[in-house]
């Protein structure tokens with residue numbers, strides 16, 4: 001196993017744990033992993049709000065009829081869990097969020113003038129993965145997707161997709177990830193794909209035109225589309241060199257037709273086009289990718305602990321605890337390591353945990369009211385007060401900058 005594998009960093013940093021009794025492909029998020037995931041969610045929700053999305057919460061279950069209507073039952077059945085009988089009805093764990101978002105659109109019934117109608121949800125979904133393939137955070141049976149759906153006028157598809165690509169660019173920069181490669185994923189052979197040639201020709205042409213118009217480089221792959229339409233896959237490379245899809249943008253004429261979606265337009269109505277998109281993928285896959293690419297050394301705003309405080313000797317523990325409290329009151333994640341171990345051993349432990357900032361307090365610092373600060377990349381900062389440290393780290397964290405020193 002590569003030292004950069006997310007499973008190694010995940011264990012070392014206490015991000016998640018597999019559990020036999022809970023079940024294969026159902027990892028537990030531990031407290032430090034939950035911090036990383038919550039920060040990621042908060043970031044993407046803020047990004048989406050700034051781009052005109054409104055967020056919803058929709059159920060993780062749906063009636064079998066909902067998926068028969070959407071086409072999941074016919075085309076996606078193998079990836080779904082068997083239905084559960086509830087009284088006279090059958091319900092299933094949702095394999096995707098799209099049908100629920102369509103029901104929100106139908107409930108609100110926006111007019112054509114009010115389009116584009118943009119919905120987002122950080123929502124749970126379920127995939128029937130076979131026992132042999134589950135593992136780590138990458139292949140799980142329950143996952144939480146950063147999902148979004150835009151219902152727009154056919155003329156607005158290009159503008160919306162350009163905006164989604166801009167969001168991906170913005171997100172990857174903040175996450176410290178290299179720009180992904182673009183792939184136009186087209187239909188392949190077989191019953192996996194909705195059988196309607198005109199729909200596929202139109203969808204693939206729309207996506208190709210947008211990419212060409214934006215002057216973006218991309219290649220094409222056959223058989224990688226969603227069952228309902230072609231997509232732009234944003235391909236990333238893990239440390240072991242294997243390419244995978246994280247973010248996706250999909251154009252869909254199928255589901256609006258299945259649900260007979262319409263937006264009032266004067267006396268008549270228009271049928272909106274649906275664009276499915278995920279900016280940062282599932283929380284599971286993005287956290288795995290971040291751990292892998294950064295080898296556990298996450299950008300400070302994502303790090304479970306921002307500052308670890310090390311008292312050199314026992315009689316400065318009180319001063320060290322005061323520094324911690326100043327940092328906590330400033331809204332930072334600070335922890336005291338006053339274990340009975342040598343300073344060198346505790347510094348090594350902080351390095352192993354990839355903590356961005358380590359504040360060391362000896363007798364001199366305690367007397368002067370300062371701390372000596374070591375940055376994860378090896379830099380040493382000039383001695384500073386607890387308030388100065390809170391301001392310095394606070395700026396880095398709140399601006400979500402990747403560099404640890406301004």
Ligand SMILES: [Zn+2]
Pocket residue numbers: 096097098149276277
């Ligand atoms: Zn969708």
